[in-house]
Amino acid sequence: MSREAGLRFKLSKKLKIASGRSENYKEENKRVEGPRNNDRKGKFKPMSFDRKKKRIFAEQEVGGEVTSSGYAKVANRKGLSSKGWNRMKDDIYTEKHKKSPRSIRVSSRTESSTSEAKYSHKFKDTVKSARPSNRAKAEDVDNFEIEKNNKKSHRSTWTSSKTDNSTSETRHSSRKRKETIESARESNRTKAKDVDGMDFGGTGSSKKHAKSTSDSSKRLDLNQKKFPDVSPSKSAKKKVQGKRGLDDDSEVLDEQPKKSKRVIRIDPHDISNKRLDDGIVIYESAKEKKKDLEKQTEISKNAQFRAIQPSPSILSFVEDNIFRNKLTFFAAAKASSSFPPPDLPEIAFAGRSNVGKSSLLNALTRQWGVARTSDKPGLTQTINFFNLGPKHCLVDLPGYGFAYAKEEVKDAWEELVKEYVSTRVALKRVCLLIDTKWGMKPRDHELIDLMERSQTKYQIVLTKTDMVFPIDLARRAMLIEENLKRNKSLVQPVMMVSSKSGAGIRSLRAALSKIARFAKI
Ligand SMILES: Nc1nc2c(ncn2[C@@H]2O[C@H](COP(=O)(O)OP(=O)(O)OP(=O)(O)O)[C@@H](O)[C@H]2O)c(=O)[nH]1
Numbered sequence: 001m002s003r004e005a006g007l008r009f010k011l012s013k014k015l016k017i018a019s020g021r022s023e024n025y026k027e028e029n030k031r032v033e034g035p036r037n038n039d040r041k042g043k044f045k046p047m048s049f050d051r052k053k054k055r056i057f058a059e060q061e062v063g064g065e066v067t068s069s070g071y072a073k074v075a076n077r078k079g080l081s082s083k084g085w086n087r088m089k090d091d092i093y094t095e096k097h098k099k100s101p102r103s104i105r106v107s108s109r110t111e112s113s114t115s116e117a118k119y120s121h122k123f124k125d126t127v128k129s130a131r132p133s134n135r136a137k138a139e140d141v142d143n144f145e146i147e148k149n150n151k152k153s154h155r156s157t158w159t160s161s162k163t164d165n166s167t168s169e170t171r172h173s174s175r176k177r178k179e180t181i182e183s184a185r186e187s188n189r190t191k192a193k194d195v196d197g198m199d200f201g202g203t204g205s206s207k208k209h210a211k212s213t214s215d216s217s218k219r220l221d222l223n224q225k226k227f228p229d230v231s232p233s234k235s236a237k238k239k240v241q242g243k244r245g246l247d248d249d250s251e252v253l254d255e256q257p258k259k260s261k262r263v264i265r266i267d268p269h270d271i272s273n274k275r276l277d278d279g280i281v282i283y284e285s286a287k288e289k290k291k292d293l294e295k296q297t298e299i300s301k302n303a304q305f306r307a308i309q310p311s312p313s314i315l316s317f318v319e320d321n322i323f324r325n326k327l328t329f330f331a332a333a334k335a336s337s338s339f340p341p342p343d344l345p346e347i348a349f350a351g352r353s354n355v356g357k358s359s360l361l362n363a364l365t366r367q368w369g370v371a372r373t374s375d376k377p378g379l380t381q382t383i384n385f386f387n388l389g390p391k392h393c394l395v396d397l398p399g400y401g402f403a404y405a406k407e408e409v410k411d412a413w414e415e416l417v418k419e420y421v422s423t424r425v426a427l428k429r430v431c432l433l434i435d436t437k438w439g440m441k442p443r444d445h446e447l448i449d450l451m452e453r454s455q456t457k458y459q460i461v462l463t464k465t466d467m468v469f470p471i472d473l474a475r476r477a478m479l480i481e482e483n484l485k486r487n488k489s490l491v492q493p494v495m496m497v498s499s500k501s502g503a504g505i506r507s508l509r510a511a512l513s514k515i516a517r518f519a520k521i
């Protein structure tokens with residue numbers, strides 16, 4: 001063996017002597033230490049005192065339970081030294097015989113954690129077997145048990161005491177309430193008396209009751225002083241109503257004062273009603289006057305409106321009544337000798353062949369077919385006269401220029417038109433029709449020159465506007481105006497129409513109506 005081993009052996013011997021362990025303990029030590037020593041292969045390692053102490057305490061606390069034999073359950077306990085074992089034994093002994101406060105602490109823990117089953121006899125015995133110093137605590141525990149039993153009724157003695165206090169309070173409050181009710185009743189009675197004692201008919205009974213000592217009556221008196229206008233019956237009523245809310249005594253209801261009849265005196269000198277009547281009469285008369293005025297104003301307004309004389313310029317845009325008249329053919333002339341008498345103002349339609357003269361005449365009068373039309377130029381070969389109503393005359397002239405006719409015939413038509421335009425007294429306006437697509441031609445300029453010379457009023461009318469673009473129509477109108485701006489017999493503006501679409505027809509009607517109305521023959 002080495003030197004170290006020898007030292008260890010000596011040390012262990014010394015320790016054994018110091019501890020002085022019993023034979024029984026030796027056996028146990030063998031049982032416990034045996035495997036440990038085996039694990040360590042027979043090597044014994046001394047432990048420090050602090051470590052041992054810690055271990056013992058750990059066992060006590062972690063294990064928690066103390067067996068009846070006094071040994072703690074040490075299933076997972078590790079090997080201890082002989083000193084440690086002795087200490088543990090001593091502790092167990094003290095626990096067994098003395099039941100130290102620590103054990104009570106443990107029992108109290110179990111008490112708190114476990115259910116009612118832990119308040120069994122076993123627990124009682126342990127508590128009773130505890131030290132006399134801890135008897136007080138045991139008594140507390142007993143008290144606790146008693147309280148627990150009492151819990152079914154009051155949950156605890158503490159709570160019961162509380163309830164006792166509360167009951168005493170409630171009693172006190174009930175007493176108070178009773179007192180207040182009684183006082184209220186008394187006050188109500190006194191009020192009723194006061195109400196009865198009020199001076200309705202000037203009796204002196206009110207004075208006796210007014211001296212009542214209750215505060216409520218005093219308040220009532222004060223209110224009476226404050227509001228003297230309020231009728232006593234009303235106030236009494238109110239008070240009685242209030243009483244109903246407070247108390248349900250039937251006596252008070254019986255003591256209600258009788259209602260005094262209110263006498264309304266009518267002053268004969270009072271003129272308030274008279275004023276009212278007069279006011280009504282005045283109001284009615286005012287109403288009638290107002291109605292009359294309104295009627296008068298209405299009449300005057302109508303008269304004023306009818307008296308208005310519209311200006312010719314406005315009428316030109318409004319009236320086209322002459323073209324509502326019936327268009328009727330009444331004469332055709334191949335020579336000036338066969339013209340009808342110039343009894344009516346005439347409006348003539350001149351222009352190249354196929355420009356749309358006959359079509360425009362029909363469009364203006366909305367009487368399609370009166371003047372014959374054809375897609376072949378040269379259909380109209382005579383001067384045709386049409387009556388438009390009793391006062392006006394429309395004249396459809398033969399065309400010039402290209403036509404399906406002999407040149408001699410065409411020349412005769414042109415000469416007849418020139419004679420008519422230049423010599424006809426009844427002629428008020430010549431509408432010179434120009435095809436918008438083709439514009440003015442030399443023969444048109446010849447006729448314009450003739451009219452200028454004869455001072456026949458003429459107006460340029462661009463036809464078939466539906467066949468061209470609007471911009472071209474505008475350009476054509478501008479060009480014509482520019483060319484004819486120095487002509488004196490020309491009537492502005494240049495009219496633009498389409499017998500097919502009806503565009504510009506209304507404007508032309510307006511312009512021609514004006515001529516017909518103010519024309520004098
Ligand atoms: N698209 C279009 N066609 C038109 C318009 N006015 C007339 N016409 C056509 O042009 C053709 C000639 O029309 P008329 O009214 O007979 O012409 P006119 O000037 O009387 O001819 P003549 O009697 O031969 O001198 C007809 O086929 C019409 O349908 C128009 O505004 N637009």
Ligand SMILES: [Mg+2]
Nearest residue numbers: 357358379380
């Ligand atoms: Mg024609």
